């Protein structure tokens with residue numbers, strides 16, 4: 001586990017998480033960052049404190065037995081954590097807890113220079129998608145443009161993205177419309193969790209291939 005992440009989610013995102021907000025892909029991403037960041041765990045404790053103070057101020061009356069029974073039943077019926085989805089990386093328990101309806105992984109590696117991507121979760125309400133990504137060390141991910149925002153938490157290894165070098169635990173945001181081509185650190189596998197608002201679009205010949213595949217699938221679906 002890294003000594004500490006360099007890049008963190010905003011205070012707004014931590015507050016949203018603390019109050020139970022955010023879609024599952026975002027919450028899973030925050031959990032992944034918290035597993036590696038003592039500073040944000042401490043910040044989260046601070047922003048959650050007002051609610052704790054409110055609870056502490058409530059009269060300490062004994063809980064009615066029927067209510068206690070219902071709470072215990074609810075805890076007993078909570079779904080067990082799903083198994084780790086992939087060999088080679090252990091997702092933090094908090095991430096697994098957000099992904100209780102996760103389906104078995106289907107890796108894709110569409111001309112991505114040895115890297116693989118699998119969808120962990122698609123949020124039907126927000127439209128956001130959570131991906132697990134793996135890439136060998138010392139590789140350049142093909143240039144691509146983001147139609148929507150991309151948020152990443154590095155689970156293992158590291159990479160360079162423009163002027164930034166990121167490592168385990170770091171929270172990385174790519175704004176909508178931005179293009180980039182990250183390069184993984186030599187000698188170690190890189191694992192990431194990625195939340196996308198909208199699909200990425202490859203540039204160059206991969207872009208032609210991607211657009212042709214989309215056109216083909218739209219024709220064959222008719």
Ligand SMILES: [Zn+2]
Pocket residue numbers: 005007008009033037039040041
């Ligand atoms: Zn942090």
